[in-house]
Amino acid sequence: MVVDGCHTIIGDRSAINQAIADNRRPRRLFAGFKVGHFTDENAGTGCTVVLPPPGNVTSCDVRGSSPSSRELELLHLDRRLEEVHAVLLTGGSAFGLAAADGVMTWLAERGVGYRTAAAVVPIVPAAVIFDLRAGRASPPGAVAGRAACEAATEEDVATGLVGAGRGATVGKWAGRQHATEGGLGLGNAESGGHQVGALAVVNPVGDVISSEGAVIAGTTAARPSFTGPGSEEVELPANTVLAVVATTASLDKRAVRWLAARGSDGVTVSVRPAHTRYDGDVTFACAAPSRADSPVDLDVLGRLATEAVASAIRQAITR
Numbered sequence: 001m002v003v004d005g006c007h008t009i010i011g012d013r014s015a016i017n018q019a020i021a022d023n024r025r026p027r028r029l030f031a032g033f034k035v036g037h038f039t040d041e042n043a044g045t046g047c048t049v050v051l052p053p054p055g056n057v058t059s060c061d062v063r064g065s066s067p068s069s070r071e072l073e074l075l076h077l078d079r080r081l082e083e084v085h086a087v088l089l090t091g092g093s094a095f096g097l098a099a100a101d102g103v104m105t106w107l108a109e110r111g112v113g114y115r116t117a118a119a120v121v122p123i124v125p126a127a128v129i130f131d132l133r134a135g136r137a138s139p140p141g142a143v144a145g146r147a148a149c150e151a152a153t154e155e156d157v158a159t160g161l162v163g164a165g166r167g168a169t170v171g172k173w174a175g176r177q178h179a180t181e182g183g184l185g186l187g188n189a190e191s192g193g194h195q196v197g198a199l200a201v202v203n204p205v206g207d208v209i210s211s212e213g214a215v216i217a218g219t220t221a222a223r224p225s226f227t228g229p230g231s232e233e234v235e236l237p238a239n240t241v242l243a244v245v246a247t248t249a250s251l252d253k254r255a256v257r258w259l260a261a262r263g264s265d266g267v268t269v270s271v272r273p274a275h276t277r278y279d280g281d282v283t284f285a286c287a288a289p290s291r292a293d294s295p296v297d298l299d300v301l302g303r304l305a306t307e308a309v310a311s312a313i314r315q316a317i318t319r
Contacts, residue, residue, distance in 0.1 A: 025315060026186045027156050030197035030246035032288050036152030037163030037184075038099075038145070043138035045091035045131050047099045048163035048184060049148040050199065050244050054112075055289040058084045059257035060125065061264045063274075064240060064281035068094045070126040072282070075257075081123065082253050085112050086149070087284050088126035089164040089201050089242045092139025100126040102145025127282040129203040129240040131167025157199075159185050164242065165316060168203035170217050172239060173273065174224035180217050180317075182208075187311025189304040193294065194247075196301060198263065198308035201242040202316040205278050206271040210314065217317040240280040241267045241313065245305045249296045251287040260285035262302035266309025283309065 029035050032053040039046040052058070059075045070088075074081045086103050090096035104122045107113055113122035132139070148163065159165075165184025172179045182202040189196050202208065207218025245263040263283040268274045275281055285305065290296075 025159065026188045026197070028154055028197070029157065029186060029199050029244070031248065032154070033197070033246045034152040034154050035157045035199065036148040036150065037158060038140060038147040038151065039162050039166050040138065040140070040144070044133055044167040045138070045140060046163045046166040047088060047090035047096060047140040047144050047148050048201065049103055049145065049152060050087040051149070051152050052084065052087070052246070052286045053288040055083060056286050057082045057251055057253055057256045058125070058284060058286045059253055059260050060282055060284045061257065061260035062282050063264045063267065064279035065277040067240070067280035067282055068097070068128045069282060070097045070100055071123060072125055072127070074123060075125060077254055077257055084125055084286070085122040086124045087244055087286065088124055088145065089244070090126060090128050090140050091131040091164055091167050093128055093130045093132055095139035096128045097126055098142055099140040099145035100124045102142035103149055105142065106146045106149040125284065127242050129164060129168060129201055129242060131203065133167070157186060159183070159315065164201045168201060170202060170204055170317065171207045171219035173205045174219040174221040178219045178221040178224070180220060183316040185312040185314070185316030187308040187315055189307035189311065191300055191304060192297070194297065194300045194304060196304035196308045197246045198266070198305070198312040199244045200309055200312035200316055202313050203239055204241050204271045204274065205239045205276045206273045208270060208313060208317055209272050216314060239278050241271060243267065243283040243309045243312065245283060245285040245309060247301060248288045248290045249301065250290045251296065255298055256285050256287050258298065259287070259301055259305050262305040263309045265306040267313065269306065270310040270313040
């Protein structure tokens with residue numbers, strides 16, 4: 001059926017099975033990148049930290065109209081800073097940004113950060129999803145951020161309802177009461193010697209769709225229609241897809257910023273509707289330094305970033 005211009009295929013199990021087959025579960029983000037989760041089952045929330053290799057170049061792309069974040073301005077092309085020491089994705093809305101304090105302290109204790117005359121100062125960009133629930137308001141804080149760092153591993157990274165994806169939901173465009181579970185996923189793509197990995201926290205207004213346009217997870221409303229601005233069912237800051245794109249390549253900050261934008265395209269092709277005024281979508285891109293002399297094809301990396309993010313989003317909810 002067609003609903004508000006969204007081509008929706010419901011109950012097509014063969015399409016869903018194909019989507020699952022097309023998104024075989026990677027167990028790591030990318031070589032050299034560590035990922036750690038803190039999950040609060042009682043509060044239905046959590047946070048996820050990505051620890052990139054030293055010497056990385058990092059930037060980001062913001063597509064949603066309702067982002068909540070910390071230190072993103074440092075990733076702008078006009079800013080001198082290039083390397084970050086962690087990226088934090090967290091639940092708890094703006095309250096959850098406090099988890100970055102724990103990440104910073106954990107890194108500083110290990111001498112990781114920019115050295116100043118007074119102290120080592122880690123740079124930890126962070127972005128949040130809105131997963132607050134009535135009666136369960138216990139957002140991640142500094143203790144949660146530290147715990148995520150302690151749990152960080154390069155291999156066997158857990159996916160699904162863990163970390164920042166624990167309280168994520170999808171398909172809220174026809175009313176929050178009709179939403180289904182979201183989650184956290186990993187994806188990767190490679191071509192011609194180029195490789196890209198992606199991690200995504202999936203909490204959008206829209207449905208998650210397969211490459212063929214089938215709804216993998218979305219609204220459960222029997223006769224769905226978009227509730228629209230001003231409705232009590234759609235809260236302005238309450239939806240977001242967060243992603244981290246990772247690769248190894250010698251790229252400048254402008255190229256990494258472009259790679260982040262191509263990662264955001266992965267949200268565009270796997271979520272419908274995507275990047276609405278009610279979403280706070282943010283995609284980070286992080287390029288670890290490369291010792292290889294072979295040239296990098298940025299256009300190929302961009303295409304792979306789109307594929308990897310789309311795969312991570314679909315994998316987050318095909319469990």
